[in-house]
Amino acid sequence: MPAGCRRDRPPRPRGGLEDRNAGVTRFVTVRLLQAVIVLWGVSTLVFAIARLSGDPVALMVPQGTPPDVMARMRHTLGLDRPVYEQYGRFLLGLVRGDLGTSYVQDAPALRLVLQRLPYTAELGVAAFGLALAAGMPLGVAAGIDRGGWVDRIALPFMLIGQAMPSFWTGLLLILVVSVDWHLLPSSGSGSLATLILPAVTLAWLSLATIARMSRSAVLEELDRDYVRTARAKGVAPRRVILRHVLRNAALPIITVATLDIANLLGGVVITESIFAWPGIGRLALEAIQSRDYTVVQAVVLVGTTVFVLASVVTDVLYSVIDPRIELGDTSA
Amino acid sequence: MPSGTLGAAILASALIAALGAPYLAPQSPFAQDLIMRLRPPATHAPGGTYWLGTDGLGRDVLSRLVFGARASLIVAGLAVVFSGALGTAVGMVAGYYRGRIGAVLMRFVDTVLSIPFLLLAIAVVAVLGPSLLNTVLVLGLTRWPRYARVAFGQTLATRTREFVEAARALGSRDGRLMRRHVLPDVLPSAVVVATLEIGLMIVFEAALSFLGLGVQPPVPSWGSMLADGRNYLATAWWLATFPGLAIMLTVLGANLVGDAVRDRLDPRVR
Numbered sequence: 001m002p003a004g005c006r007r008d009r010p011p012r013p014r015g016g017l018e019d020r021n022a023g024v025t026r027f028v029t030v031r032l033l034q035a036v037i038v039l040w041g042v043s044t045l046v047f048a049i050a051r052l053s054g055d056p057v058a059l060m061v062p063q064g065t066p067p068d069v070m071a072r073m074r075h076t077l078g079l080d081r082p083v084y085e086q087y088g089r090f091l092l093g094l095v096r097g098d099l100g101t102s103y104v105q106d107a108p109a110l111r112l113v114l115q116r117l118p119y120t121a122e123l124g125v126a127a128f129g130l131a132l133a134a135g136m137p138l139g140v141a142a143g144i145d146r147g148g149w150v151d152r153i154a155l156p157f158m159l160i161g162q163a164m165p166s167f168w169t170g171l172l173l174i175l176v177v178s179v180d181w182h183l184l185p186s187s188g189s190g191s192l193a194t195l196i197l198p199a200v201t202l203a204w205l206s207l208a209t210i211a212r213m214s215r216s217a218v219l220e221e222l223d224r225d226y227v228r229t230a231r232a233k234g235v236a237p238r239r240v241i242l243r244h245v246l247r248n249a250a251l252p253i254i255t256v257a258t259l260d261i262a263n264l265l266g267g268v269v270i271t272e273s274i275f276a277w278p279g280i281g282r283l284a285l286e287a288i289q290s291r292d293y294t295v296v297q298a299v300v301l302v303g304t305t306v307f308v309l310a311s312v313v314t315d316v317l318y319s320v321i322d323p324r325i326e327l328g329d330t331s332a
Numbered sequence: 333m334p335s336g337t338l339g340a341a342i343l344a345s346a347l348i349a350a351l352g353a354p355y356l357a358p359q360s361p362f363a364q365d366l367i368m369r370l371r372p373p374a375t376h377a378p379g380g381t382y383w384l385g386t387d388g389l390g391r392d393v394l395s396r397l398v399f400g401a402r403a404s405l406i407v408a409g410l411a412v413v414f415s416g417a418l419g420t421a422v423g424m425v426a427g428y429y430r431g432r433i434g435a436v437l438m439r440f441v442d443t444v445l446s447i448p449f450l451l452l453a454i455a456v457v458a459v460l461g462p463s464l465l466n467t468v469l470v471l472g473l474t475r476w477p478r479y480a481r482v483a484f485g486q487t488l489a490t491r492t493r494e495f496v497e498a499a500r501a502l503g504s505r506d507g508r509l510m511r512r513h514v515l516p517d518v519l520p521s522a523v524v525v526a527t528l529e530i531g532l533m534i535v536f537e538a539a540l541s542f543l544g545l546g547v548q549p550p551v552p553s554w555g556s557m558l559a560d561g562r563n564y565l566a567t568a569w570w571l572a573t574f575p576g577l578a579i580m581l582t583v584l585g586a587n588l589v590g591d592a593v594r595d596r597l598d599p600r601v602r
Contacts, residue, residue: 037439037443038442038443038446041440042443042446042447045443045447045452046455050459052459053459053460059459159584159587159588160580162583163531163583163584163587164576165538165580167538167539167542167555167558167576168575171562171572174565175569179565179569186565263448263449265450266448266451269450269454269543270539270543284451284454285454288454288457296454296455296458299451299454300451300452300455303451304446304447304448307446307447
């Protein structure tokens with residue numbers, strides 16, 4: 001269940017629809033504020049990590065930079081100032097959209113990330129859609145058919161799928177589809193043909209996870225009293241599944257799917273590296289190799305922002321889908 | 333055979349491979365033979381048979397695979413213990429003191445949870461530099477929040493129980509109370525999380541090594557062997573196949589054991 005949504009409290013006396021709308025507005029505001037706090041925490045963490053090594057300048061310049069250049073840079077960046085002042089400047093910069101400058105590429109780090117972001121978005125959306133579109137029906141079918149042949153085929157598939165690391169799946173796909181069959185290109189971007197293999201690779205793990213979660217969500221709902229009641233009063237089996245079971249099973253499935261966006265964003269780094277896909281994951285790896293920490297930092301901040309916003313959107317969607325969820329109560 | 337037993341058998345084989353690597357591996361994982369480069373599986377040679385072929389430097393893939401189990405299991409094991417201890421401690425302190433301390437700690441947990449793992453790991457490795465120990469550090473420092481969540485919830489429930497109240501009335505201090513009375517209640521849930529995490533840790537170690545951010549060559553690790561095999565996809569299929577198979581089987585074993593442990597210790601979730 002997402003933060004801020006609680007179902008274990010007695011329902012507040014309900015007013016009309018207007019009350020509910022006011023509740024939604026307040027809920028959205030509170031969630032956005034929480035998101036800001038989380039992002040502040042993440043930037044503080046990133047700030048602290050950069051200072052783990054003692055000298056952030058050493059992380060920002062190419063190897064072999066003369067010491068006097070580094071000393072000058074330390075001064076320009078204000079790194080000879082007290083830490084709290086550096087921290088203040090860092091946060092002020094973030095608020096103004098200034099994530100630092102890449103000295104390797106001589107450009108604002110944020111701009112470099114934003115240039116690559118559309119590629120990652122394309123890949124991520126394709127993979128997420130694929131994982132949902134294939135994983136959910138598979139899991140639901142297996143759950144309804146518990147112990148039957150669909151289930152018996154699907155279950156090992158899910159278990160094995162969850163154990164296959166995406167970097168191996170990707171290599172196997174290239175090996176079979178590109179090298180052996182000459183069917184699809186193994187790298188590049190810009191066309192549907194180049195998108196297929198990376199999207200399947202990235203979707204693989206999430207697909208198995210979503211399928212497995214859908215299966216257990218359906219199984220859990222099938223055990224409930226309301227299902228027995230519906231069946232006893234003669235509701236058609238098909239209708240019981242469609243109208244009752246799936247509606248209730250949808251929530252946990254959506255939760256798991258959203259939580260999986262974080263894994264997807266992590267998997268992006270690997271998938272992009274395998275298929276030479278020009279997104280932010282590959283940018284981060286290139287930046288590590290050229291010791292361009294400012295860019296690494298910018299990728300982490302942008303990636304986290306995307307994820308945090310995605311989870312706010314789901315929480316809100318949630319509250320709209322399920323009226324039982326109490327809004328606004330966010331005390332920890 | 334119940335799936336938990338199957339999983340345990342797989343994990344045990346990986347463990348035996350890791351522990352007995354010097355005795356089990358047919359050759360040294362570092363011995364290069366440039367004449368025998370990129371030979372396919374089951375190649376017979378005067379020195380013995382290369383059952384899984386050789387890599388681009390003429391090293392025996394089977395031997396490197398057996399030794400690779402060490403990096404995998406050492407990193408995964410240490411990282412699980414490290415993150416489990418850290419997360420459980422944070423969760424218990426937050427749940428025991430509640431109030432402002434608890435709120436701040438749990439907010440911090442949410443913050444770490446909301447950073448996509450690999451991105452955070454990359455940021456840390458970029459600063460610390462890649463090595464086996466740093467891999468443990470990175471995994472430990474990024475994977476603890478799940479334990480904190482679980483320990484927090486359990487501690488909240490336990491701290492009001494009679495035996496805790498009684499111990500407090502008898503004059504036990506907070507530290508002793510948490511260790512002697514709360515911890516035993518929290519531990520089973522933490523163990524459930526830990527067994528489910530082992531498989532993930534193995535994958536993450538391999539992922540970091542695959543990206544060149546984990547265990548460094550020439551030390552054999554399954555992830556870096558895959559990265560190596562990537563360069564020979566068109567010519568030597570075995571290089572990118574067997575290390576992946578090893579990862580998949582080990583993770584499958586760990587997941588099966590994890591599921592079995594969860595079903596036994598925590599009958600509510602299934």
